[in-house]
Amino acid sequence: MKDIKNFDLKELQGYMLSIGEKPFRAKEIFHAIYKEKQKDFTDITTLPKNLRQKLSEEFYIYALEKVSETNSHDGATKYLFQLRDGLLIETALIRESNKFGRKWNTLCLSTEVGCSLDCQFCATGQMGLIRNLDASEIIEQLMFVDNNIPINNIVFMGMGEPLLNYENVKKSIEILTDTEGRAFGKRKITISTSGIIDKIYRLADQIKMVNLAVSLHAADQTTRDKLMPNLKENPISKLKEALQYYIEKTGNAVTIEYLLIKNVNDSVENALKLVKLISSLKPCKVNLIHFNKVPFAEFSPSQREIEFQKLLLEKNIRATLRKSKGTDISAACGQLVTRNLTNVAKN
Ligand code: SAH
Ligand code: SF4
Numbered sequence: 001m002k003d004i005k006n007f008d009l010k011e012l013q014g015y016m017l018s019i020g021e022k023p024f025r026a027k028e029i030f031h032a033i034y035k036e037k038q039k040d041f042t043d044i045t046t047l048p049k050n051l052r053q054k055l056s057e058e059f060y061i062y063a064l065e066k067v068s069e070t071n072s073h074d075g076a077t078k079y080l081f082q083l084r085d086g087l088l089i090e091t092a093l094i095r096e097s098n099k100f101g102r103k104w105n106t107l108c109l110s111t112e113v114g115c116s117l118d119c120q121f122c123a124t125g126q127m128g129l130i131r132n133l134d135a136s137e138i139i140e141q142l143m144f145v146d147n148n149i150p151i152n153n154i155v156f157m158g159m160g161e162p163l164l165n166y167e168n169v170k171k172s173i174e175i176l177t178d179t180e181g182r183a184f185g186k187r188k189i190t191i192s193t194s195g196i197i198d199k200i201y202r203l204a205d206q207i208k209m210v211n212l213a214v215s216l217h218a219a220d221q222t223t224r225d226k227l228m229p230n231l232k233e234n235p236i237s238k239l240k241e242a243l244q245y246y247i248e249k250t251g252n253a254v255t256i257e258y259l260l261i262k263n264v265n266d267s268v269e270n271a272l273k274l275v276k277l278i279s280s281l282k283p284c285k286v287n288l289i290h291f292n293k294v295p296f297a298e299f300s301p302s303q304r305e306i307e308f309q310k311l312l313l314e315k316n317i318r319a320t321l322r323k324s325k326g327t328d329i330s331a332a333c334g335q336l337v338t339r340n341l342t343n344v345a346k347n
Contacts, residue, residue, distance in 0.1 A: 004033065004059040005136035008174050009181070021051060027180045033061060034181030037147060064140045079145065083137060087113045087130060089159055091141040093149065104152040109141045111169055112160025117194055117230045119215075121259060121291065121299050124159045132165040138172035142184070154184065157192040157213070163199035170207055186210050192257065197234045200242040204249040212246055213255040213287070214239070218265045219273040227264070236277070243281055253283035259291050260302035267304075271311040278317065285318035 007015065012026035025047060032044040041047075041055040067080040067088065075095040082088055092108040114127035141158075142151060154176070156162040162169045169191070176184040186209035193200065194215045203212065218224040221236055243254050256278060260266045278284055288309055291301040302308065305321055312319035 002059050003062045003136045005062050005139050006134055008171055009178050030181040062136045064144050089113055093145055105149055106153040107145055107151045108155050108158045110158035110160055111156055111162040111165045115160045117161055119228045120297055123294055126296055135168045135171040139175055153188045155190045161194055162191050163193045163196040166199050194231055195234050195239045197238050197242045200246055204246040208250050213257050215257045217259050219277040223265055256286045257289055258286055259289045260305050261291050262300040262302045266302035266308055271308050275315040286312055288321045
């Protein structure tokens with residue numbers, strides 16, 4: 001049996017042709033699964049009965065199993081899902097609003113179980129890489145939550161490094177943005193990467209129009225190597241060239257993410273190095289992130305967040321300070337899953 005959510009529209013059209021059906025049946029299936037959110041082929045009444053029967057024999061419509069849902073005091077929700085093989089992932093929903101009363105919901109999707117990159121401040125990194133998610137498991141995180149809560153933005157910022165699972169992430173975006181299905185806007189999607197250079201070039205050439213955020217966290221190589229030891233082969237100088245290419249090729253702005261960690265990357269000198277590095281990258285903005293303390297590392301949140309932001313603003317760098325939503329339920333990274341896995345291991 002195959003998971004139909006791993007098939008994009010072209011592949012499904014190819015399948016229809018291969019069984020002697022008209023390709024437009026694929027569009028009807030996309031419509032039924034991603035717009036009407038049908039869970040069973042027998043309920044897709046636009047399809048002839050014999051085709052429904054054949055599909056039920058060859059495919060299934062995958063649904064994630066929710067293990068828990070935790071709400072934080074500031075309106076963030078963290079979902080813990082179990083995958084087919086029993087592994088767990090998390091998805092975070094962040095509810096935001098502005099001073100004009102506009103409200104919007106952002107969903108933070110996971111792309112891998114764990115992560116191979118071992119960033120020293122990150123709970124997901126502590127798990128190591130267990131496996132990549134397939135396109136269906138990525139798509140389903142949105143489909144599950146979106147069923148009850150309208151999602152306006154997607155960020156690939158949950159567990160894992162999206163550009164090390166490039167093909168499945170690309171396919172999930174193609175399926176979710178397909179106008180025959182969920183028709184999610186590409187401009188409403190952001191990929192956050194720790195800076196996998198060759199894939200940033202591919203992203204610029206292949207998946208235009210999505211937004212790119214790069215977790216830089218340090219503007220000098222020595223500090224970055226300390227924080228992100230597995231990214232030495234993706235050095236800052238080459239990363240900058242790739243970002244320049246991405247901006248030129250897509251016309252999109254790039255967001256630089258910068259976690260502020262006490263006495264590690266939050267000095268005046270650190271800020272000036274950052275200014276020097278990115279002032280020629282245009283358009284670009286900086287998102288300063290409040291660090292959430294993790295039990296396995298000595299790092300502490302910076303007490304200089306406002307000063308650091310001020311320094312950037314004075315040098316005409318657009319810089320926002322990201323309020324840390326859901327810290328009481330560890331919605332920023334893989335903490336809930338690692339905790340749960342520990343419990344499972346103990347039992
Ligand atoms: N692998 C990708 C996307 C997932 S990590 C990346 O690194 O960009 C998503 C974000 O969570 C990153 O910006 C990362 O720096 C941040 N993050 C990880 N650990 C954190 C912590 N302890 N406190 C706050 N943010 C954290
Ligand atoms: Fe992986 Fe991102 Fe965590 Fe680094 S910060 S270990 S790249 S998930």
